[in-house]
Amino acid sequence: xxxxxxxxxxxxxxxxxxxxxxxxxxxxxxxxxxxxxxxxxxxxxxxxxxxxxxxxxxxxxxxxxxxxxxxxxxxxxxxxxxxxxxxxxxxxxxxxxxxxxxxxxxxxxxxxxxxxxxxxxxxxxxxxxxxxxxxxxxxxxxxxxxxxxxxxxxxxxxxxxxxxxxxxxxxxxxxxxxxxxxxxxxxxxxxxxxxxxxxxxxxxxxxxxxxxxxxxxxxxxxxxxxxxxxxxxxxxxxxxxxxxxxxxxxxxxxxxxxx
Amino acid sequence: xxxxxxxxxxxxxxxxxxxxxxxxxxxxxxxxxxxxxxxxxxxxxxxxxxxxxxxxxxxxxxxxxxxxxxxxxxxxxxxxxxxxxxxxxxxxxxxxxxxxxxxxxxxxxxxxxxxxxxxxxxxxxxxxxxxxxxxxxxxxxxxxxxxxxxxxxxxxxxxxxxxxxxxxxxxxxxxxxxxxxxxxxxxxxxxxxxxxxxxxxxxxxxxxxxxxxxxxxxxxxxxxxxxxxxxxxxxxxxxxxxxxxxxxxxxxxxxxxxxxxxxxxxxxxxxxxxxxxxxxxxxxxxxxxxxxxxxxxxxxxxxxxxxxxxxxx
Amino acid sequence: xxxxxxxxxxxxxxxxxxxxxxxxxxxxxxxxxxxxxxxxxxxxxxxxxxxxxxxxxxxxxxxxxxxxxxxxxxxxxxxxxxxxxxxxxxxxxxxxxxxxxxxxxxxxxxxxxxxxxxxxxxxxxxxxxxxxxxxxxxxxxxxxxxxxxxxxxxxxxxxxxxxxxxxxxxxxxxxxxxxxxxxxxxxxxxxxxxxxxxxxxxxxxxxxxxxxxxxxxxxxxxxxxxxxxxxxxxxxxxxxxxxxxxx
Numbered sequence: 001x002x003x004x005x006x007x008x009x010x011x012x013x014x015x016x017x018x019x020x021x022x023x024x025x026x027x028x029x030x031x032x033x034x035x036x037x038x039x040x041x042x043x044x045x046x047x048x049x050x051x052x053x054x055x056x057x058x059x060x061x062x063x064x065x066x067x068x069x070x071x072x073x074x075x076x077x078x079x080x081x082x083x084x085x086x087x088x089x090x091x092x093x094x095x096x097x098x099x100x101x102x103x104x105x106x107x108x109x110x111x112x113x114x115x116x117x118x119x120x121x122x123x124x125x126x127x128x129x130x131x132x133x134x135x136x137x138x139x140x141x142x143x144x145x146x147x148x149x150x151x152x153x154x155x156x157x158x159x160x161x162x163x164x165x166x167x168x169x170x171x172x173x174x175x176x177x178x179x180x181x182x183x184x185x186x187x188x189x190x191x192x193x194x195x196x197x198x199x200x201x202x203x204x205x206x207x208x209x210x211x212x213x214x215x216x217x218x219x220x221x222x223x224x225x226x227x228x229x230x231x232x233x234x235x236x237x238x239x240x241x242x243x244x245x246x247x248x249x250x251x252x253x254x255x256x257x258x259x
Numbered sequence: 260x261x262x263x264x265x266x267x268x269x270x271x272x273x274x275x276x277x278x279x280x281x282x283x284x285x286x287x288x289x290x291x292x293x294x295x296x297x298x299x300x301x302x303x304x305x306x307x308x309x310x311x312x313x314x315x316x317x318x319x320x321x322x323x324x325x326x327x328x329x330x331x332x333x334x335x336x337x338x339x340x341x342x343x344x345x346x347x348x349x350x351x352x353x354x355x356x357x358x359x360x361x362x363x364x365x366x367x368x369x370x371x372x373x374x375x376x377x378x379x380x381x382x383x384x385x386x387x388x389x390x391x392x393x394x395x396x397x398x399x400x401x402x403x404x405x406x407x408x409x410x411x412x413x414x415x416x417x418x419x420x421x422x423x424x425x426x427x428x429x430x431x432x433x434x435x436x437x438x439x440x441x442x443x444x445x446x447x448x449x450x451x452x453x454x455x456x457x458x459x460x461x462x463x464x465x466x467x468x469x470x471x472x473x474x475x476x477x478x479x480x481x482x483x484x485x486x487x488x489x490x491x492x493x494x495x496x497x498x499x500x501x502x503x504x505x506x507x508x509x510x511x512x513x514x515x516x517x518x519x520x521x522x523x524x525x526x527x528x529x530x531x532x533x534x535x536x537x538x539x540x541x542x543x544x545x546x547x548x549x550x551x552x553x554x555x556x557x558x559x560x561x562x563x564x565x566x567x568x569x570x571x572x
Numbered sequence: 573x574x575x576x577x578x579x580x581x582x583x584x585x586x587x588x589x590x591x592x593x594x595x596x597x598x599x600x601x602x603x604x605x606x607x608x609x610x611x612x613x614x615x616x617x618x619x620x621x622x623x624x625x626x627x628x629x630x631x632x633x634x635x636x637x638x639x640x641x642x643x644x645x646x647x648x649x650x651x652x653x654x655x656x657x658x659x660x661x662x663x664x665x666x667x668x669x670x671x672x673x674x675x676x677x678x679x680x681x682x683x684x685x686x687x688x689x690x691x692x693x694x695x696x697x698x699x700x701x702x703x704x705x706x707x708x709x710x711x712x713x714x715x716x717x718x719x720x721x722x723x724x725x726x727x728x729x730x731x732x733x734x735x736x737x738x739x740x741x742x743x744x745x746x747x748x749x750x751x752x753x754x755x756x757x758x759x760x761x762x763x764x765x766x767x768x769x770x771x772x773x774x775x776x777x778x779x780x781x782x783x784x785x786x787x788x789x790x791x792x793x794x795x796x797x798x799x800x801x802x803x804x805x806x807x808x809x810x811x812x813x814x815x816x817x818x819x
Contacts, residue, residue, distance in 0.1 A: 078793050087786070176669075179670040190672050193673065197676070205679070209677050216673070
């Protein structure tokens with residue numbers, strides 16, 4: 001079998017899978033899986049933000065718990081999400097039971113995703129507050145603001161761009177990591193990929209991969225757009241978005257974990 | 260500073276070499292095997308393809324050890340589903356531990372479409388005869404079938420369904436069945452249960468003999484679960500295999516499927532494999548399977564023990 | 573229907589139970605199924621070692637690939653600043669693609685092999701390393717650069733003797749991040765059957781084999797920690813003039 005021919009074969013199989021309407025509809029179809037994954041990504045992000053942000057922002061304000069807040073990302077990065085997910089599924093609770101609209105192993109996936117998203121959000125928020133220039137804080141104190149007032153009217157707004165950046169990054173990373181749920185037969189588009197590979201149907205496997213990749217890129221652009229709309233004026237030369245991935249100084253911890 | 264550069268260079272060069280060496284060893288294990296060369300049995304390479312569930316892995320280990328004792332260089336490929344290795348037969352994969360009705364029906368649906376009616380019956384000889392044209396076209400030969408067979412079995416919880424011992428006891432009842440996803444529409448699964456036994460089935464695709472399937476029946480989420488007739492873990496879990504009194508299970512006797520071309524060049528593979536088939540029966544295979552599934556012994560070890568005790572090596 | 577001896581009619585298969593087999597079930601047998609079981613490690617050490625070695629090989633190969641690609645790329649971007657947004661944009665785009673999708677996209681070209689996993693992970697590492705290198709090089713103070721040029725250092729010597737060593741701390745920090753991420757992501761390679769310890773994790777979750785799962789997961793984390801520590805050591809060796817860089 002000539003390798004060139006095999007290549008073309010796979011791509012044509014992928015195309016026919018994507019253009020077959022039946023593959024899009026139904027409970028295991030592309031649309032259903034897409035919605036499943038969007039739902040679980042959104043829920044996990046919301047939960048992680050609700051749980052992690054207030055805590056990290058307040059700690060940043062107090063200047064306490066810095067060591068943990070910054071290093072929690074390093075620790076979190078060392079734990080493979082796949083392993084965490086597998087452990088949660090194999091345990092008696094949460095196990096692999098159906099969890100409403102989140103599908104099979106939904107609760108385990110949700111917990112794993114929230115645990116995955118928390119460290120970078122926490123580190124990011126903490127650093128964001130800490131990076132508010134000392135002179136501004138002194139000025140606020142000089143104006144007679146109470147601790148809470150200073151937090152609410154000075155630190156929070158100034159930290160917001162960094163925090164927003166972190167939330168946006170978390171969204172994309174959560175989407176990427178949610179695909180891994182397929183490895184434990186959980187919800188999401190990853191299932192199309194794993195099912196294709198299990199049946200040696202590489203047309204299906206590739207088709208799933210293409211859809212996942214396209215949606216991921218779309219989400220990234222969409223989130224970037226949202227952020228630009230939300231704050232059209234960039235403040236002080238905050239680190240270029242790209243620097244989120246860099247490792248300079250204290251922002252090492254900001255480098256994303258991913259799935 | 261003077262020492263820095265040479266040191267760094269040396270370190271990186273060394274690391275690179277080390278990595279390439281180690282990686283090379285471990286990473287090149289996927290090279291596709293050439294089809295076995297003709298002539299001579301000693302040292303000839305042969306590839307066995309099979310599914311990866313416990314029973315198949317156990318039997319594959321037996322095949323491997325029996326052939327290695329004949330001097331063959333055996334490589335095994337365990338995959339998730341039958342099509343994954345069947346597609347490589349008869350060229351890249353030469354031997355597969357098969358089931359009579361399983362292979363025949365698969366070839367039938369491959370040739371005539373997924374909705375083709377199965378041509379297997381509950382008699383092994385009849386089924387092989389019915390599939391002979393398909394086998395010939397594929398280039399495969401089936402050797403002697405074993406008295407041991409492994410068909411779909413359906414179990415209930417003795418606690419939840421105390422008076423049920425046969426599938427016909429469930430006639431007319433509404434039953435949730437935890438089974439493999441491909442159970443739907445199969446004559447030896449959902450279709451047979453609905454049409455032949457008259458059971459009102461709701462299918463939950465939790466898997467064939469998977470932990471979820473067992474859990475579902477034990478928890479009461481499902482009343483019926485799918486497993487193999489050789490499953491030895493049932494009694495300990497308080498589960499009971501129901502009798503297939505109306506016979507929806509076709510002949511699923513173990514049988515070696517061998518590439519015809521390979522068999523012609525190496526007829527000496529037939530005898531040891533046939534001897535292995537003859538030595539296996541349900542009771543023996545079930546006992547061995549318990550060691551693999553419950554005690555979690557390695558399939559290779561259990562196979563070696565059996566082959567030694569049955570004097571097959 | 574003839575009732576041949578190999579037929580499958582009324583089945584009265586007497587299946588022996590588990591109770592009759594081993595003397596005392598081990599802690600990893602199916603119905604004991606403990607999370608922590610040293611017996612499992614002892615009995616299956618070969619399998620575990622194979623998976624660990626595969627994991628290490630893939631991780632190291634991917635990191636080397638990432639470094640080898642990131643270096644010239646970063647230098648090119650410095651030389652031709654117009655390329656910066658293109659390079660960074662492309663690598664970020666690549667980084668956005670989930671690993672479970674990137675591997676299948678490579679399969680038509682590199683097949684079901686470890687190469688697929690290595691290339692995929694190498695591309696992710698590349699993204700992190702390019703930025704780290706660029707940031708590191710950018711962190712070299714201008715005065716130092718000017719001083720060195722003033723001393724007569726040509727471009728190449730400037731780079732090798734001054735800029736790279738000074739960029740090393742930041743670059744190494746990025747390498748550490750890339751290393752730890754790669755160790756974790758290698759597990760996803762189990763999709764194409766080359767996931768190192770991920771293969772054991774996958775098998776463990778499918779068969780409800782708790783000891784296998786825990787052992788593989790623990791080894792993954794341990795591997796990440798060890799690799800990180802080794803890189804810290806390497807950094808100390810290469811840049812002894814720096815104090816411990818806060819990370």
